[in-house]
Amino acid sequence: MSTTVLFDTPGPRARRRQLIGTVLGALVLLGLLAFVLARLNANGQLEGQRWAILFDTSTGVPQRLGEALLRTLQVAAVGMLFATLFGMLLAVGRLSDHRWVRIPVATVIEFFRAVPLLVLIFALYFVLPSYGIDLSAFAALTTGLVLYNSAVLAEIFRAGILSVDRGQREAGFAIGMRKTQVMTLILLPQAVRRMLPVLVAQLVVLLKDSSLGFIIGYFELLRQARSLVEFYNLGFGNTYTFQLYVGAALIYILVNVLLSWLARVVERRTRRSSKAAAAEDVELPADVQMGGGGGPA
DSSP: OOOOSSOOOOOHHHHHHHHHHHHHHHHHHHHHHHHHHHHHHHTTTTOHHHHGGGTOGGGTHHHHHHHHHHHHHHHHHHHHHHHHHHHHHHHHHHTOSOHHHHHHHHHHHHHHHHSOHHHHHHIIIIIGGGGTOOOOHHHHHHHHHHHHHHHHHHHHHHHHHHHSOHHHHHHHHHTTOOHHHIIIIIIHHHHHHHHHHHHHHHHHHHHHHGGGGGGGTOOOHHHHHHHHHHHHHHHHTTSSHHHHHHHHHHHHHHHHHHHHHHHHHHHHHHHHHHHHHHHSOOOOOHHHHTTTTOSOO
């Protein structure tokens, strides 16, 4: 028999109130959706010929949006890779027992977390050239994303590492593991699994923040959509403005949904693999088996 501590099972009246609230909320949302669609239809925004521009290859719109998507994914992929690596290193540094390591790392983390990403990108692209350092729009955008998100991810990794039971760290030291072995073989793998939903959420934010390349002229997805809007406004007025922006937004949504789905797949597989590993005998490194690893560094 299972018991609940933080939540009482609702009774018949509570369930009825929840059902009524759910139905009323759904009706309100449907009403708002119907109102928006009616307004769009009255303005002619739902006409098929307007939406056809997103799929008509003769206009060049699908090709340009596809190229912009590739540029966006390039920035996001490089940013995710280096932000994750640097974030992990910063988290380990902040947990160091040495003050000369821990304090500078903590200062770097807090600094880049405090600086707005927009200001950081501006500084990299417009200020550094005055000191003889010229960065392309791609390099400035990517560097800004890496610096900011690595600081945020460092705190996520640190929280995940600290959430692992202290007894596992002590058990690793007791069998002769070094501190680096305890961190890489015991703490980090469990921390990553525990913090995977938060990590994915931050990576999704990173992907959306790539749209800030708009302000420095990098032709990512949003900047390309804006360019197409300006081009078609010259000959057709505001005929395709709404459709082009909605098309770019839908691409962002699709990519983020795919990223979240991939994260759920990875999470399920890591859970299964961790359960299988727990059921099997784990072979320790040779120096640990023989007790030659020494105590913690």
